[in-house]
Amino acid sequence: MKVLVPVKRVVDANVKVRVKADNTSVDTANLKMALNPFCEIAVEEAVRLKEAGSATEVVVVSIGNKAVQEQLRTALALGADRAIHIDTEDELVPVSIAKLLKAVQDKEQAELVIFGKQSIDGDNNQTGQMFAALMDMPQATFASEIKLEANTLQVTREIDGGMQTLKLPLPAVVTADLRLNEPRYASLPNIMKAKRKPLEVFTVADLGVTLKSHQTVVKVTPPAERKAGIMVASVAELVEKLKNEAKVI
Amino acid sequence: MAILVLAEHDNAALKLDTAKIVTAARAIGDEVHVLVAGHQCGAVVQAAQALQGVSQVLVADASVYEAHLAENFAKLLVDLAPNYSHILASASSLGKDTLPRVAALLDVAQISEVITVVSADTFVRPVYAGNALATVQSHDAIKVMTVRASAFDAAPEGNSAAVTTLDKVFEARTQFVSQSLTVSARPELGNAGIIVSGGRGMGSGENFGMLEQLADKLGAAVGASRAAVDAGFVPNDLQVGQTGKIVAPNLYIAVGISGAIQHLAGMKDAKVIVAINKDAEAPIFQVADYGLVADLFEAVPELITSLG
Numbered sequence: 001m002k003v004l005v006p007v008k009r010v011v012d013a014n015v016k017v018r019v020k021a022d023n024t025s026v027d028t029a030n031l032k033m034a035l036n037p038f039c040e041i042a043v044e045e046a047v048r049l050k051e052a053g054s055a056t057e058v059v060v061v062s063i064g065n066k067a068v069q070e071q072l073r074t075a076l077a078l079g080a081d082r083a084i085h086i087d088t089e090d091e092l093v094p095v096s097i098a099k100l101l102k103a104v105q106d107k108e109q110a111e112l113v114i115f116g117k118q119s120i121d122g123d124n125n126q127t128g129q130m131f132a133a134l135m136d137m138p139q140a141t142f143a144s145e146i147k148l149e150a151n152t153l154q155v156t157r158e159i160d161g162g163m164q165t166l167k168l169p170l171p172a173v174v175t176a177d178l179r180l181n182e183p184r185y186a187s188l189p190n191i192m193k194a195k196r197k198p199l200e201v202f203t204v205a206d207l208g209v210t211l212k213s214h215q216t217v218v219k220v221t222p223p224a225e226r227k228a229g230i231m232v233a234s235v236a237e238l239v240e241k242l243k244n245e246a247k248v249i
Numbered sequence: 250m251a252i253l254v255l256a257e258h259d260n261a262a263l264k265l266d267t268a269k270i271v272t273a274a275r276a277i278g279d280e281v282h283v284l285v286a287g288h289q290c291g292a293v294v295q296a297a298q299a300l301q302g303v304s305q306v307l308v309a310d311a312s313v314y315e316a317h318l319a320e321n322f323a324k325l326l327v328d329l330a331p332n333y334s335h336i337l338a339s340a341s342s343l344g345k346d347t348l349p350r351v352a353a354l355l356d357v358a359q360i361s362e363v364i365t366v367v368s369a370d371t372f373v374r375p376v377y378a379g380n381a382l383a384t385v386q387s388h389d390a391i392k393v394m395t396v397r398a399s400a401f402d403a404a405p406e407g408n409s410a411a412v413t414t415l416d417k418v419f420e421a422r423t424q425f426v427s428q429s430l431t432v433s434a435r436p437e438l439g440n441a442g443i444i445v446s447g448g449r450g451m452g453s454g455e456n457f458g459m460l461e462q463l464a465d466k467l468g469a470a471v472g473a474s475r476a477a478v479d480a481g482f483v484p485n486d487l488q489v490g491q492t493g494k495i496v497a498p499n500l501y502i503a504v505g506i507s508g509a510i511q512h513l514a515g516m517k518d519a520k521v522i523v524a525i526n527k528d529a530e531a532p533i534f535q536v537a538d539y540g541l542v543a544d545l546f547e548a549v550p551e552l553i554t555s556l557g
Binding site for chain 2: 094120125133221222230235239246
């Protein structure tokens with residue numbers, strides 16, 4: 001079974017971003033970049049399936065400029081077998097990303113495609129579902145556990161009120177939630193080995209996909225700052241403030 | 250053209266989220282329809298009919314809709330889409346699961362977690378865990394969007410909208426196996442006026458009992474940080490944050506929560522924030538209206554007692 005894992009390069013989760021002064025976008029210049037945490041969990045799950053003997057090959061794919069190769073190498077160091085880079089300078093919305101990934105899947109014919117449930121920059125939570133729709137595959141989003149049985153996949157999902165378990169025929173799409181696994185750290189020998197693993201590069205034109213413009217970002221602004229609060233010295237003072245000043249209890 | 254809202258329900262009762270999404274829909278246009286898809290959900294249909302501002306309730310009642318699966322819900326919505334300019338759902342696990350599928354099948358973009366309707370084609374949504382707000386203008390013929398329920402007031406009741414029954418049934422290959430939902434007498438996190446939330450500082454799941462007592466004194470819901478959920482103290486559906494529930498209560502009491510960026514993303518729109526933490530340097534104090542540097546194992550029991 002081949003597993004395809006689309007991954008994204010994002011600003012590191014611990015970096016607090018700032019909006020550019022001209023309100024056109026978030027300033028990402030010179031910030032620490034990383035593999036999106038949810039994508040890392042997706043890669044880990046695919047590698048575990050391979051280690052368990054369920055998967056035969058793990059292919060990772062990323063879309064962006066040349067810099068995304070750094071995150072593809074990270075995924076290779078975590079245990080993926082080969083990587084595909086779709087080279088573009090354009091900022092693409094999830095539906096365009098999903099179309100490009102469909103072109104990759106049409107060639108790769110993976111039986112299982114694991115995404116991270118959302119990227120921590122755009123916070124869209126769309127790409128896996130859109131890809132599943134374009135491929136007409138069943139999906140299980142927000143997965144916290146997956147079990148492979150013959151040609152079906154049993155997935156436990158984190159939903160608003162608790163947990164839900166679904167069974168999907170393969171090929172299928174899964175999006176990883178936080179508690180699916182705890183990703184490993186890449187060892188130094190594996191980081192060295194990853195440098196020699198195959199990495200193919202395609203352009204959007206190579207894939208024969210025509211993309212369209214869906215939206216314009218009018219502006220990007222910082223959120224309203226909260227006014228600085230006060231420190232109270234005791235529980236009694238806190239209760240007094242909540243009752244008489246804030247009037248919320 | 251009319252606006253379609255996907256109802257959020259459990260086949261027995263309509264969730265308050267839907268009334269909030271109807272308010273967002275009314276900010277876009279006058280004719281709002283609600284789709285109730287599910288099984289044996291007559292009470293949900295009645296509740297949707299009662300929402301002010303709704304002119305029609307579409308009902309798709311079939312056993313294949315009982316588990317609310319994205320696969321066939323998306324096909325149902327795509328079938329209805331030509332009659333609508335906008336398709337809205339709550340940014341809930343159902344909305345997030347279903348609407349991207351709808352958008353992709355319609356070859357349009359989807360706009361996630363809308364918090365402000367600027368005009369019929371322009372919307373504001375948070376990005377980067379709420380550290381930036383993007384104003385986005387859509388060029389698509391049909392706007393498909395999830396809406397952050399906590400950013401809108403609920404539409405009041407007092408209406409009896411017309412009902413249209415949909416006969417076409419769409420099947421799914423996805424099979425429902427089981428579901429375990431947390432049963433609680435406390436208010437739902439998304440709609441609670443007061444939330445008492447615990448973090449890694451709670452130390453154990455048992456210690457959350459203390460927060461439950463406090464919550465019961467205040468008529469509050471109990472929430473948790475990702476750290477507390479990851480540590481196994483409480484189930485995942487209590488998680489407040491960028492990838493959990495986004496809440497905006499009148500009062501949010503953060504106990505033993507350090508205040509990571511991803512947690513703040515879920516609660517910084519609360520009207521009043523209280524932080525109780527023994528670490529005076531914890532980032533949670535930077536967003537708190539009232540901060541108390543104290544050992545939570547002393548402060549929380551004292552708080553419970555002083556609330557009588």
